[in-house]
Ligand SMILES: Cc1cc2nc3c(=O)[nH]c(=O)nc-3n(C[C@H](O)[C@H](O)[C@H](O)COP(=O)(O)OP(=O)(O)OC[C@H]3O[C@@H](n4cnc5c(N)ncnc54)[C@H](O)[C@@H]3O)c2cc1C
C-alpha cells in the first residue's frame with residue numbers, strides 16, 4: 104500500500120505546530136499503525152530529519168501510553184482498541200491519513216504527538232485509592248464479593264488511563280476516567296468508608312486541572328479502548344448527590 | 351571476592367521471622383531523616399516506594415514513564431501465585447517453595463525461595479484490601495486457576511489483566527503517598543548512573559527527558575526496580591522501552607551481574623509476521639489450562655486445521671508428558687515447539703508455529719465460558735492476525751519473555767555495592783534457571799511490600815552516614831560522564847539508525863544465545879556481537895538535539911548498553927557446560943532430549959565482575975546448598 108500521512112509536527116510546547124505531509128510506500132496490511140510510523144521514522148532519520156515523537160510502550164493496548172487522533176477519531180477507526188492495536192489492514196491503498204495529538208487544555212502538547220497527561224495522576228492522587236497501609240491485612244477470603252459485583256468492578260477498573268475520553272469529548276471532560284475509578288471503589292466493600300470524600304475530592308481536582316464538565320454527549324464511551332460504559336458516569340452522579348445530601 | 355548470601359541461621363521456616371527480629375530498626379521519628387531513592391515504579395518499585403513512605407522514610411521515586419501506571423508490569427496477563435490452598439488441593443507454603451525451586455531447576459537459593467512462598471499469601475490479602483478486583487466465584491470467594499509446573503490451582507487472577515490490576519493497586523498506594531508528600535515522584539527521568547561515595551550508593555544521576563538536563567539526586571540508599579533485559583534480543587514480549595541501562599550502569603560501577611544467560615523463552619506467543627515486526631505479543635500461559643497444543647502428523651500438511659481429523663494430529667505434549675500434559679513448564683514447552691518446527695511439522699505461512707486449539711474446551715464448557723476466561727486474549731489475537739480463535743486454532747511460537755538473571759543480591763536484596771538494593775525482575779534472586787508462570791508478579795510484590803521495607807531499614811539503622819549533597823565531586827564526575835556519553839552518541843553522525851543496529855544484534859542473540867545454544871554458536875556470537883557494538887559507535891545516526899525530547903537518543907543509550915550486556919550473556923552461556931531450565935546447551939541433553947544438569951560442577955550462581963568494555967569479566971561463584979530439597983532430574987512425565 105501507498106499512503107499519504109498528514110502529521111502534526113510541533114517542536115516545543117510553546118511553538119506553533121503544523122501538519123506536514125509524508126508519503127509512505129510498501130505498507131503491509133499486517134503492520135500495526137505504530138510499526139508504520141517506525142518505518143517512516145527510520146526514513147526521516149536517514150534523511151537527517153527529526154523523527155516524529157509519540158508515546159508508546161506495551162504496544163498491546165494496556166499501558167495507555169499511545170494515543171493519537173487518526174482522521175479525527177481518538178485511537179482511529181475500530182472499536183475497543185488503542186492506537187497500538189490498530190493494524191494497517193483497516194486502510195486502503197492511496198488513503199490520506201491525518202494524525203494529530205490529543206487536543207485538550209489539560210493535555211498540553213510536549214512535542215509532535217506527545218502530550219502531558221500528568222493531570223490524570225493528580226486526579227488519582229486526590230482519592231483514587233483505598234487508604235490502606237502495607238501489612239496486617241485480614242485474609243482475602245474474609246471479604247466476600249459475589250461474582251457479579253466483582254465483574255462489574257473489574258469492568259470499571261479496566262481503564263488504561265489513555266485520555267481518549269478527554270480527547271474525544273467536545274468539552275474535554277475527564278468524567279469517564281473519574282467515573283471508572285469512583286464506580287469501581289463504590290461497588291467494592293473496601294471502598295465504602297471513603298466514598299463521600301473520594302467523589303468530592305476527585306471532581307474538585309478534575310475542575311482545578313482545566314478539564315471541562317460532562318454534558319452527556321457519550322463521545323467518550325464510543326472511543327474508549329476499553330469500552331468503559333457511561334453507566335459508570337451515572338453511578339458517579341449518584342455518588343455525588345449522595346455525598347451532598349449526607350454532608 | 352567472597353559472595354556472602356547472608357542467609358539467616360535456623361530451620362527454613364524460621365529464617366525470615368528470626369531475621370526480622372534480629373534486624374535493626376529505625377525509630378519512627380528518625381525515619382524522615384533518611385532519604386531512599388527508588389528507581390522504577392513498576393510492581394516492585396511502586397510497592398517498595400509506597401511501603402517505605404508509609405513507614406515514614408523520605409522517598410524519591412523515578413521512572414522514565416510519564417506515570418507509574420505505564421510500567422511494563424501493567425502487561426502481565428495470567429495471574430499471581432500464592433500458597434493459600436484455597437482450592438483444598440494439597441497446596442502449602444512448602445509446596446510452593448518446592449515447586450519454585452524445582453521449576454527453577456535447582457539453581458536458586460533455598461532460603462530466598464522459601465521466604466517468597468512464605469509471604470505470598472499476604473500479597474493477596476494486601477491487594478484485596480486495596481480494592482484489586484480479583485476473580486471471584488458466585489458465593490464471593492477468590493477464584494484460582496492452574497499454571498505450568500504445578501499440579502495445584504494457586505494462581506489468583508483478574509481476567510487476563512492481572513498485572514494491570516496489581517499495578518493499579520500499587521500505583522494507588524503510591525498516589526496516596528505522592529499526595530501526602532511521603533513520595534516525590536519524578537516522571538520522565540531516566541537514571542543513567544548510580545553515584546558512590548566511600549564505596550556506598552549515595553544517589554543517582556538521571557536525564558530529564560523533557561529538556562535533556564542531567565540532574566543529580568542524593569540519598570542514603572538506592573533501590574533499583576527497573577525490570578528485565580529481554581529486549582537485548584530486540585524482539586521480545588517486553589514493552590518497547592524495557593531496558594537494562596540502570597542495572598548495567600550499576601554493574602559497571604561494581605555491582606556483580608548474576609546468571610546473565612538465564613533467559614526465559616515463553617512458549618505461547620503470536621508468531622513473527624514480517625521484517626517490520628517491532629515486538630512480540632504473548633498469549634498468556636493460562637490458555638494452556640484449556641487449549642491443547644498440536645501439529646499435524648504429516649509434514650507440510652496443507653489442509654486447514656479444522657479439516658485435519660483427530661487421528662492425524664500429534665498432541666505432542668500430552669503424548670510425551672502424560673502427567674503434566676499441556677501444563678509442562680515453559681522451558682520444556684518452548685523447546686518441544688521448536689523441535690517440532692525444526693523437524694518440519696510447523697504450521698502457518700512461516701512454518702514456524704504450532705496450533706493451540708480450543709475446539710474441545712468450547713465443546714466441553716461452551717463458548718460463553720471460554721470467552722469469559724480468555725475473551726481479551728482472543729480479541730487481541732484476532733486484532734493482530736485477523737483470524738478468529740473461536741473458529742480455528744491459534745498459531746503460536748516461543749518468544750523471549752523474561753530474564754531470570756540480574757544483579758546479584760544477598761538475602762537482604764542488597765547488591766555487592768553497599769546501600770544499592772535491587773528488587774523485582776532486575777535482580778536474580780528467586781527463579782533459578784527458569785521462572786514458573788505467575789511467579790514474577792509474586793516476587794516483585796514480595797520484594798516491594800514485604801522484604802525491602804525491612805532490609806532497607808536494617809541497613810539504614812546499622813550504617814553511619816556522612817552528609818552527602820549533590821555538589822559532592824562524585825556527583826559532578828558522574829554527571830560529566832553521562833554528558834560525555836550523550837555527546838559522543840550525538841556526534842557519531844553515521845548512516846544507520848539505532849533500530850537497525852538493535853535488530854541486527856537481536857538476530858544474532860536469538861540465533862546463537864536463544865533457545866538452543868552450543869559451543870560453536872556461542873563462540874561465533876562472541877565474535878559477531880563485539881563487531882556490531884564497534885560498528886554502532888562508528889556509524890550510528892541520531893538527529894535532533896540532546897537538550898530536547900529526543901526519542902532516538904533515549905533508544906540509543908539503551909541499545910548501547912544492550913550491546914555490551916549481550917556479550918556477557920553469551921559468555922555466561924558458554925561457560926555453563928550444562929543444561930538447566932531456560933539455559934539449554936545442546937551438548938548436554940538426555941537421550942529423550944531433556945535438559946541435563948551437572949550438579950557436581952555447576953550448582954552455583956555465576957556472578958560476573960565488570961573489567962572494562964571488551965575485556966574478559968571475572969567470574970565469582972556462590973555455591974548453592976540444598977538442605978531441604980534434594981536436586982533430582984526434573985520430571986514432568
Ligand atoms: C506480556 C507479559 C506477560 C506477563 N505475565 C505475567 C503473569 O501473568 N504473571 C507473572 O507473574 N508475571 C508475568 N510477566 C512478568 C512480569 O510482568 C514482570 O516480570 C514484572 O512485572 C516486572 O516487574 P518489575 O517491577 O520488576 O519491573 P517493570 O514493571 O518492568 O518496571 C520497571 C520500572 O522501572 C522504570 N525504569 C527502568 N529503567 C529505568 C531507568 N534507567 N530510569 C528510570 N526508570 C527506569 C520503568 O519506568 C518502570 O517504572 C509477564 C511479562 C510479560 C512481558
Ligand code: SF4
Nearest residue numbers: 262263265266268327
Ligand atoms: S475511560 Fe477509556 S478512554 Fe478514558 S482514560 Fe480510561 S480507557 Fe482511556
Ligand code: FES
Nearest residue numbers: 160162167169187
Ligand atoms: S502502547 Fe501501550 S496501550 Fe498502546
